[in-house]
């Protein structure tokens with residue numbers, strides 16, 4: 389029945405499958421389809437697939453970009469029926485079954501797989517993006533690396549010149565897995581890896597703060613693991629502030645409520661929204677722009693279009709399947725299975741997400757893990773970190789990457805050195821020149837409305853009256 393709606397199947401023609409996005413979902417769909425009698429084009433605006441779960445390791449200089457990103461062309465080169473195009477899809481014409489690319493090219497399809505993932509959401513404050521980069525791409529990771537390393541270099545220089553430097557406050561907005569991973573890693577870099585590198589400043593005195601608007605960090609995890617995460621972060625010296633609604637982000641500071649907190653580097657890990665292509669499809673989407681899909685991953689009325697990965701809103705047992713790597717890979721595999729069923733003339737089977745669990749790492753040797761398979765368990769600490777490490781290395785694309793990453797990690801772990809601590813690009817840190825140099829002792833006050841580092845948005849030191857406003 390469904391297959392009859394696909395002209396290529398009815399006409400017994402070799403179907404053209406157009407896959408938008410070479411992320412986890414798109415690549416799994418391409419690999420699954422490559423063994424079938426179909427012609428596949430994978431379009432991605434970048435030439436590489438990024439293993440996003442390890443981006444923060446690039447951002448914090450443990451790994452190099454090439455360790456976690458692989459050219460899509462290389463990944464798919466053995467499959468003769470797959471071609472790769474570096475371009476950006478900008479328009480989808482469902483009637484004509486064609487996609488317009490930014491280059492001006494137009495590609496027709498019999499099947500369309502839309503797997504363009506998600507992007508940051510600044511909740512209507514897109515101007516904050518310049519001040520507080522999020523972490524989604526290799527470019528984001530190298531920009532974060534630049535800012536974090538540059539802050540220490542500028543502090544050393546200013547200390548030498550003037551005898552003081554601004555408080556080295558690193559503020560991470562958002563206490564989800566990415567925020568927790570970034571904060572833990574910044575703390576590690578400051579307190580462990582750079583402690584012997586500077587002569588005029590003490591990097592270990594840097595403050596790392598997580599500002600989370602909700603009542604607890606890692607809200608998608610069970611409560612016991614949230615608590616363990618706070619304990620492990622505190623042990624690393626990271627300050628966790630929940631119920632901290634950030635109302636403004638400016639160069640050199642953030643505003644929480646009506647109080648100002650100095651920040652040499654502000655990072656955004658607070659919100660994601662679906663790729664804009666979801667809305668451009670012109671079908672039903674949810675409030676984050678994810679496309680509502682049925683059991684066979686199609687938007688209503690379009691069996692020739694599949695939406696997978698972060699861009700798909702798929703519900704199982706009344707809950708939306710989370711936007712993480714496992715569902716994306718499984719959806720990609722399932723799309724290939726369903727097109728095979730069409731080719732065989734059998735009914736499509738519905739998608740079922742097989743949840744193996746979730747994990748988030750906290751610094752150099754701690755993590756929290758909610759295992760669902762092969763057994764149910766909540767783990768935290770070193771064992772959870774070993775599990776996290778093994779799984780992430782296992783899923784890296786390419787044997788070379790696995791060996792290199794394992795080696796670099798082991799080297800970093802045992803020698804306390806970082807191989808990729810390079811500052812490239814601009815030597816300007818947003819907000820640095822506006823900040824006052826202060827004595828080291830003054831910079832390590834607890835986050836308290838009356839402390840010097842915590843001012844109202846007019847730049848005045850906050851008073852208890854400010855706090856009540």
Ligand SMILES: Cc1cc2nc3c(=O)[nH]c(=O)nc-3n(C[C@H](O)[C@H](O)[C@H](O)COP(=O)(O)OP(=O)(O)OC[C@H]3O[C@@H](n4cnc5c(N)ncnc54)[C@H](O)[C@@H]3O)c2cc1C
Pocket residue numbers: 408409410411412413414431432433434436437438439440441442443444475476477478503504505506523524565566663665696697698699711712713714716747748
């Ligand atoms: C920092 C970070 C850490 C994470 N850690 C974990 C983790 O530990 N565990 C976990 O399970 N998940 C993690 N995730 C989530 C996981 O990476 C995503 O769920 C997963 O990548 C989604 O896969 P996808 O194929 O839907 O999209 P993506 O992997 O994002 O791929 C989308 C692709 O589409 C391309 N694209 C976008 N728009 C267009 C366009 N218009 N035209 C052409 N190409 C386009 C992009 O360049 C990209 O290659 C993390 C994500 C981030 C950002």
